Amino acid sequence: MANQDLPKTMKAHVLAEFATPYQLQELPLPSIDDPNDILIKVDAASYCHTDAVLASGKMHPPPLPHIGCHEFAGTVVQVSKDPHGLKVGDRVAVPGRGNHVCGECFECRNPSGPMPDDPGYSVYCPNTGGGLGVGNKAGGFREYAIVDCRQVAIIPDGMSAVEAAPLMCAGLTIYAALRKCELRPGQRVGVMGCGGGLGHLGLQFATKMGLKTMGVDVNSQALELARSLQTSATIIDSSAETPEDVKGDMKREDGGENPAEIGLDAVIILPDSQKSWDYGMKLLKNGGLLVLVSFPPEGFHISADDLVFRRIRVTGSLIGSNKAMKEMFDFVVKHDIKAKIRTYPFSKLNQLVDDYHAGAGGKLVLDMHLNE
Structure with missing residues (x-):
């Protein structure tokens, strides 16, 4: 998709008050303001237990209004001056952590644990203001999203965005x-x-x-x-x-x-x-x-x-590093591991939430290409 073909606005599910249903709103298309950012068209957005906790306002409440979802996937539609090898048309999976890390704190300079990131980058950086969808930055419950190109992974061939999204937090x-x-x-x-x-x-x-x-x-x-x-x-x-x-x-x-x-x-x-x-x-x-x-x-x-x-x-243990993410994708492909998934059209997020609280098992995912 060429830049001139991008719309001026998009639809997004917005949490206006805690413990209330999401509101589907028309919002301006987000713009790239950081050299590490890319714009993606969201193809699938998965619901996580943390989304439920945040929406209740009981723990680590984000500032309102809030756009949740920290496990999603999409297609690159616009890149910055330094897209780190990504290009328009690439399919990427996006975890919530590792967005705009500072590169200078102790965590970034001294990554540790199994499969740590390279020095200068850490998904545990405390200076990000929170990850996408879990802090002060909007997540994937919207048609388009700005993401840090350093935190994403290319979706393997043969894997759909719906299959990839739940792997970005749960997996x-x-x-x-x-x-x-x-x-x-x-x-x-x-x-x-x-x-x-x-x-x-x-x-x-x-x-x-x-x-x-x-x-x-x-x-x-x-x-x-x-x-x-x-x-x-x-x-x-x-x-x-x-x-x-x-x-x-x-x-x-x-x-x-x-x-x-x-x-x-x-x-x-x-x-x-x-x-x-x-x-x-x-x-x-x-x-x-x-x-x-x-x-x-x-x-x-x-x-x-x-x-x-x-x-x-x-x-x-919170979440894996980018190295772990790449290793996980290799492991998933090799062993044909799949989440049990129930899909919903984009407009039915509140129905998805109701089903989650009713005890629906597996992973519940918004499929942006699913018809009503």
């Missing part, structure tokens, strides 16, 4: 959390909340990594979704089996006798409930690793006994 976050576990094939990992957006992708990633995978959930719809994936993961209904029951099965499988040596090597906590934390913690063997992804406003209670006497290690 990248759970992939990075699994890599942070630093496990070897054959070791055990648990995914608490295995039937949600992140969880069902985590089951696919973990089993394809060669890990003995256990998925735990309590919601019947979530459990059904997790089982429908037909991975090699063991799916546990936490309302029907206690951690002691589950460890008993592992003891019989491994033939172990020492209780301290029986359990998961790592567990990833996705839900924001204390019950999920406690259940996952009890599944760990001594010296195991708990990777926390959720962030409820009230926090979690941590037992000192687990840290001091059982040597349980606890770390947090």
Whole structure:
């Protein structure tokens, strides 16, 4: 699309007040003001649990009015003077983090963790004012969006924008959390909340990594979704089996006798409930690793006994680096990993939100090319 063919205005879903429906409004087309920026025509915008939290105003409330969505994908329609190799017509996937990093702070100068970014760039930069759709910058619930060309990834051939969008938060976050576990094939990992957006992708990633995978959930719809994936993961209904029951099965499988040596090597906590934390913690063997992804406003209670006497290690994980994003796409293509997706026309965002709160599983995505 040539620049002269771009419209003057666009439609966008705007959150005018917290805990209210989105309003579909006509807004001016955003303009490129930074040499690292590109303009994309949004092709798909995926809904995340964080979108629900932000829209409620209960945690990290963004300034209003707000345009949400931090996992989306689209087509480049305009580039800046330094597009870093991107050109008009490229299909790109966009995560929320890493927008306009400062390049000078400690995080940018000293990227760390599995698959860190190169020095001078970090998705954890604290000086961005928040990521796209989660801070003071508009996200993907609109027809056109300005994005930092340094934070995007080219969508692999054969993958649609609808398939790519959920990978930009749900996929990248759970992939990075699994890599942070630093496990070897054959070791055990648990995914608490295995039937949600992140969880069902985590089951696919973990089993394809060669890990003995256990998925735990309590919601019947979530459990059904997790089982429908037909991975090699063991799916546990936490309302029907206690951690002691589950460890008993592992003891019989491994033939172990020492209780301290029986359990998961790592567990990833996705839900924001204390019950999920406690259940996952009890599944760990001594010296195991708990990777926390959720962030409820009230926090979690941590037992000192687990840290001091059982040597349980606890770390947090937010989202993967750009290096992790590229590696994840390679992994997804190689192993044919796909999110379970339900699509909606662009105008039906509020219906999507209602379905999300009603417990619809998988990932819910606005498909900009879907007819009413």
